[in-house]
Amino acid sequence: MRLKDKVAVITGAGSGLGRGTARIFAKEGAKVVVADLNFDSAKETCNQINMEGNEAIAVRVDVSNPDDVQEMFNRALEHFGKVDILFNNAGVPMSSLQIEEVSDELFDRIMNVNVKGVFLGCKYVAPIFKKQGSGGVIINTASIAALRPRPGQNVYAASKSAVITLTKSLAVEMAHEKVRVVAINPVAADTPMLQGFIGDRDEQEARKTYTASIPLGRMAQPEDIAYAAVYLASEEASLVTGTVLDVDGGRGV
Ligand SMILES: NC(=O)c1ccc[n+]([C@@H]2O[C@H](COP(=O)([O-])OP(=O)(O)OC[C@H]3O[C@@H](n4cnc5c(N)ncnc54)[C@H](O)[C@@H]3O)[C@@H](O)[C@H]2O)c1
Numbered sequence: 025m026r027l028k029d030k031v032a033v034i035t036g037a038g039s040g041l042g043r044g045t046a047r048i049f050a051k052e053g054a055k056v057v058v059a060d061l062n063f064d065s066a067k068e069t070c071n072q073i074n075m076e077g078n079e080a081i082a083v084r085v086d087v088s089n090p091d092d093v094q095e096m097f098n099r100a101l102e103h104f105g106k107v108d109i110l111f112n113n114a115g116v117p118m119s120s121l122q123i124e125e126v127s128d129e130l131f132d133r134i135m136n137v138n139v140k141g142v143f144l145g146c147k148y149v150a151p152i153f154k155k156q157g158s159g160g161v162i163i164n165t166a167s168i169a170a171l172r173p174r175p176g177q178n179v180y181a182a183s184k185s186a187v188i189t190l191t192k193s194l195a196v197e198m199a200h201e202k203v204r205v206v207a208i209n210p211v212a213a214d215t216p217m218l219q220g221f222i223g224d225r226d227e228q229e230a231r232k233t234y235t236a237s238i239p240l241g242r243m244a245q246p247e248d249i250a251y252a253a254v255y256l257a258s259e260e261a262s263l264v265t266g267t268v269l270d271v272d273g274g275r276g277v
Contacts, residue, residue, distance in 0.1 A: 036114030038065030040215030044246020087141030119223025120176030159202030195266030
């Protein structure tokens with residue numbers, strides 16, 4: 025029960041790393057706001073949490089839309105009365121593309137979700153944390169691709185670099201409010217997003233290539249990221265801010 029009685033808002037919690045984290049946060053005692061663009065999948069995560077005897081509500085949000093993000097926090101406050109933890113996890117991938125093949129529309133979509141989405145989450149939770157006066161934790165999902173980009177991941181990797189720098193900037197900006205801001209760099213993870221990175225390539229070959237580039241010899245599973253997030257969100261990490269934790273099997277070394 026490392027997150028007992030904490031209220032956590034998790035974006036992109038209808039799938040993959042977000043869903044895994046939502047379930048493990050709930051097992052650790054948190055009440056969870058499961059937020060996702062796909063409301064049906066958010067409800068499914070919620071059902072799974074409820075069936076395990078824990079508390080969660082589903083909220084539909086487009087993290088790139090300011091009104092949606094504000095409404096997500098309104099729902100959290102109405103239902104649970106406070107917000108202690110924000111996990112800005114929603115994101116979109118890109119398949120391998122040479123820079124001249126990247127359309128302006130794709131650039132805007134990746135930046136809108138991966139960067140503006142994180143910005144809006146931080147922007148709208150900040151006044152809530154200040155008003156509550158008891159600190160708070162923001163965890164942002166970046167990627168090891170920000171530090172070790174693979175060929176063709178150009179804009180995606182750049183979007184995650186922006187997340188890392190925003191994390192560090194806000195860590196120093198919000199420290200006096202006792203708000204900690206941290207990030208996680210997952211390595212290639214076995215989630216529905218993986219197909220988005222693989223694109224037209226042969227799936228088995230692509231999986232082999234990913235795995236071969238990870239010293240510990242396997243891709244990430246949702247639990248790997250979830251337990252890193254539990255630690256970062258918990259009191260055990262009370263002196264940890266501005267930190268970017270690689271959960272990458274050694275790929276970033
Ligand atoms: N899977 C990987 O290999 C990998 C590696 C490194 C980092 N990441 C990052 O981890 C995070 C989670 O990825 P995942 O693997 O769980 O992906 P996923 O595709 O399984 O889940 C992402 C979720 O985000 C939601 N989403 C997408 N756009 C949204 C929006 N505008 N508003 C709200 N929700 C939206 C989707 O509906 C989906 O449920 C992302 O930020 C991703 O960039 C993933």
